[in-house]
Amino acid sequence: MIEMKDVSKTYPNGVVAANGINVKIAKGEFVYVVGPSGAGKSTFIKMMYREEKPSKGNIIVNGINLPSIRNSKVPLFRRNIGMVFQDFKLLEKYTVYENVAFAMEVIETDPADIKPRVMEVLDLVGLKHKARMKPTELSGGEQQRVAIARSIVNDPKVVIADEPTGNLDPETSWDIMNIFEEINRRGTTLVMATHNKDIVNNIKHRVIAIEGGRIVRDEQRGEYGYEN
Amino acid sequence: MKISTLGRHFRESFKNIARNGWMTFASISAVTVTLLLVGVFLVIMMNLNHIADNVQNDVEIKAFLDNAADDADRVSIEKDLKKISGVDTVVFSPRDKELDNLIDDLGDSGDVFKPFEQDNPLRDAYVIKTKSPEDVIKVAKKIEKIELVQSVNYGQGFVENLFSFVDIARNIGLVLIAGLLFTAMFLISNTIKITIVARSKEIEIMRLVGATNSFIRWPFFLEGLWLGVFGSIVPIALISIFYSQLYTWAMPQFTIKYLEMLPTGTFILQVSTVLLLLGAIIGMWGSLMSVRKFLKI
Numbered sequence: 001m002i003e004m005k006d007v008s009k010t011y012p013n014g015v016v017a018a019n020g021i022n023v024k025i026a027k028g029e030f031v032y033v034v035g036p037s038g039a040g041k042s043t044f045i046k047m048m049y050r051e052e053k054p055s056k057g058n059i060i061v062n063g064i065n066l067p068s069i070r071n072s073k074v075p076l077f078r079r080n081i082g083m084v085f086q087d088f089k090l091l092e093k094y095t096v097y098e099n100v101a102f103a104m105e106v107i108e109t110d111p112a113d114i115k116p117r118v119m120e121v122l123d124l125v126g127l128k129h130k131a132r133m134k135p136t137e138l139s140g141g142e143q144q145r146v147a148i149a150r151s152i153v154n155d156p157k158v159v160i161a162d163e164p165t166g167n168l169d170p171e172t173s174w175d176i177m178n179i180f181e182e183i184n185r186r187g188t189t190l191v192m193a194t195h196n197k198d199i200v201n202n203i204k205h206r207v208i209a210i211e212g213g214r215i216v217r218d219e220q221r222g223e224y225g226y227e228n
Numbered sequence: 229m230k231i232s233t234l235g236r237h238f239r240e241s242f243k244n245i246a247r248n249g250w251m252t253f254a255s256i257s258a259v260t261v262t263l264l265l266v267g268v269f270l271v272i273m274m275n276l277n278h279i280a281d282n283v284q285n286d287v288e289i290k291a292f293l294d295n296a297a298d299d300a301d302r303v304s305i306e307k308d309l310k311k312i313s314g315v316d317t318v319v320f321s322p323r324d325k326e327l328d329n330l331i332d333d334l335g336d337s338g339d340v341f342k343p344f345e346q347d348n349p350l351r352d353a354y355v356i357k358t359k360s361p362e363d364v365i366k367v368a369k370k371i372e373k374i375e376l377v378q379s380v381n382y383g384q385g386f387v388e389n390l391f392s393f394v395d396i397a398r399n400i401g402l403v404l405i406a407g408l409l410f411t412a413m414f415l416i417s418n419t420i421k422i423t424i425v426a427r428s429k430e431i432e433i434m435r436l437v438g439a440t441n442s443f444i445r446w447p448f449f450l451e452g453l454w455l456g457v458f459g460s461i462v463p464i465a466l467i468s469i470f471y472s473q474l475y476t477w478a479m480p481q482f483t484i485k486y487l488e489m490l491p492t493g494t495f496i497l498q499v500s501t502v503l504l505l506l507g508a509i510i511g512m513w514g515s516l517m518s519v520r521k522f523l524k525i
Contacts, residue, residue, distance in 0.1 A: 049436075072441070079438035089433045093247040106439045111232050150437065 001027045001158060001189050002048060007057035009043055009213070017043035018054065019213040025191060027157070030184045032200050033193040034224055035210040041193045044210055045162045048191065049083055050074050062157055079107050082151030082188075086163035088143045090135040090150075096122065097131040100150045107154060121149040125179055141172030148179055152188065159183060161192040165199065177203055200224035233443075241450035251426060252455065258419040259459020259507055262412035267467045267503050269408055273401040274499075275489055280394040282486040284361035287390075289368050289382040290321075292351040297376040302352070305374060309354055312370050314363035319355045326350045351378060362391070409506070417514030424448065424518040431522045441523045448519045449512055456511020457504065464500045471496060 002025040009018035017040040025031055035041050046052040047059055050066045059066045062080050069077060090099050100118045109117075122128045125145040127138075135143050144164060151159050161180070165173035177199055184190045194200060200207060200223070207222030208215055217225065245252045293305065302320070309318045321329075327348050331338035358367050368382045424431075434444050472492050482488060 075435060075438045075440045075443075077438075078436065083436060089436060091430055091433055093430070102434070102439075103437045105233070105236055106434070106437055106443055108230050108233050111236070 001025055001029070001062070002191065003058075003060045004047075005058045005060075007047065007054045007059060009040075009047065009052060010055050016213050018047070021057070021213075021215055023208065023215060023218070025189060027189055028184070028187050030180075030190045030205040031192070032205055032207045032222075032224075033191065033210065034195075034200060034207055034226065035216075036226060037195075039210045040213040041210050042162060043213075045160060045191070045193045048158075048160050049078060049081055075106075079154060080156055080158070082148075082154070082156040082159040084144070084147050084151050084159065084161040084164045086166035088135070088140075088147045088167075090143055090146055092135055095132050095134055096127060096138070096146050099135065099146055100153050103150050103153050109154075117153060118149075121153045122146075124152075124182070125149045139172070140168050141175060144168060144172075144176055145179065148176070148183075152183055156188065158189045158191065161190070163193055163195065165194065165196050170198065173199060197224040197226070229442075234446075237446040237450060240447040241454060244447055244451050245454055248427070251422075254422075255419045255455045255511075256459045258415050259456055259511065260462045262408075262415055263460050263503050263507055264463040264466065266405070266408050266412055266506065267463045267499060269405060270499055270502065271467060271471060273405060274495070276397060276401070278490050279486055279488070280397065282488065283390060284394060286486065287361055287364050287383065287387055289356040289358070289364060289371060289380060291354045291356060291371045291374070291377050292379045292381070293353065294376045294378040295351060297352070301376050305376060306354065308374050309356060309371065312367055314358050314360065314367050315356055316359045317357045321353045321355050323348050323350045323352050326353055412506075413510050413513070417510070417517055419514075421514070421518040424515070424522070428522050431519070435523075444523065445516065445519055448515050452511040452513070452515025453508050454511070455515070456507035456509070459511070460503045460507030464503050467499060467503075468496045471499075 002023075004021050004023045007018050007021040008016070010016050021044070033041050033044055043052055047054055047066070048061055050069070053067055057067075061077075064077055066077070091102065094102065097118055100121060101114050104114045104117065119128055119131070122131055125148055127142060127145055127149065130138065130142065135146060138146070144167075148164075151161075159180075164180075165176055168176065173196060180190055180192065181203065204221040206220050207217065207224070209217035209222075209225055291305075291309070293302065297305065306318055306320065309315060324345075327341065327344060327350050330350070331341050334341070356367065356371065358364050364382050364387060368380050371377055372380045431444055475489050475492050479489060
């Protein structure tokens with residue numbers, strides 16, 4: 001599903017964010033990516049959705065070798081993965097419904113199929129009744145749920161989440177995790193960068209720990225392993 | 229692209245206009261103000277041009293014949309005149325008619341020439357009109373060479389000055405309109421650019437969700453088109469109303485033959501079309517240029 005072979009990334013300012021990374025993530029896995037700030041977690045995640053290109057090595061996601069695809073093809077690749085961010089990245093002037101529907105319009109889904117599917121995923125994240133509201137009228141947790149609904153509306157094989165609970169209070173974070181668990185149970189591969197020790201230690205999954213741009217630990221049902 | 233997607237882009241472009249309330253207002257205002265300036269200037273220039281054309285088209289050449297010319301000579305001269313390239317009409321004006329014209333033209337003062345009706349000192353003449361006002365001087369020079377043509381009059385000196393004045397006025401007008409258009413494009417595209425800069429985050433998110441460049445570009449492109457079209461409505465309305473009013477009020481006041489405004493109907497339609505197209509083109513162009521910047525990875 002996701003494979004990195006000898007991946008290194010050095011930024012123009014000389015910072016080495018990835019250094020000889022080799023990793024395989026199988027279909028249906030739930031993987032936490034952990035590590036101290038500045039360890040290279042974000043770069044690791046960003047390379048998976050081709051926001052960053054590695055300086056060396058290959059990254060294969062859904063059978064596509066990312067370093068070799070042209071910039072113009074990047075949007076087409078991204079249609080097959082769902083993405084969730086710490087800052088939600090919602091279109092503020094669009095309603096909840098429009099934000100989710102946008103991901104379907106982009107891939108030119110038949111308009112008749114859009115509404116039922118958007119309502120279905122909004123129901124899954126518990127926001128069907130707030131479909132007409134704007135993101136600014138929602139709480140942080142609700143906004144993140146909209147972002148999750150958007151990330152799964154096209155049934156992607158992979159969902160990549162970069163610190164999805166970073167801006168949320170503990171209780172809301174558990175709600176979000178329940179939704180991710182449900183998505184993973186339905187067969188979607190989930191890769192999640194996080195700083196949340198409680199979540200990693202309580203909802204056990206594979207843990208990949210990154211420090212200094214290298215994978216220093218890769219354990220099934222691992223622990224967070226750092227003090228917050 | 230699917231028809232339903234195109235429909236979606238149209239809907240989105242209208243929604244965006246509503247979503248970006250104040251930004252939309254700023255862009256439309258910029259289009260309105262600049263197009264109003266361009267429109268007013270265009271109206272003035274076209275009318276000045278029209279007056280200049282009237283004066284130019286009225287310029288005619290008079291070829292006075294030698295008194296020795298008899299009827300046969302006149303027929304031959306008329307043939308020669310018609311052969312000259314650029315000549316449109318040739319009309320014979322006998323000396324008696326020339327005197328009548330002179331007396332009429334001078335009004336009351338013309339009476340002093342009445343005694344000459346018995347012994348007319350004037351000459352027979354041909355009145356020649358050229359196909360294009362620019363040919364007058366060239367044709368006049370050729371006529372001078374025809375035998376038994378005693379003298380040629382086309383308002384020498386005045387005509388040259390008039391033509392060069394009209395040429396200069398036209399060129400200055402063109403330069404001013406071009407300059408104004410450039411300023412308009414600059415101002416409008418900058419306003420649109422500011423509104424789009426404010427929406428760079430929106431574009432970034434669209435890209436993350438998998439929107440291709442053309443998918444992002446279309447609604448912006450259409451939005452620019454609507455901004456331009458909406459922005460041209462007020463200038464078109466104002467210019468149409470004021471021009472019609474001015475025409476109705478001013479035309480009866482003009483007593484000089486050449487001084488007349490362009491008739492309202494087709495002229496207003498032409499100016500409106502120009503402003504509408506200008507607004508649409510500038511709007512689309514400004515919006516495409518601005519979006520382009522954010523579509524590079």
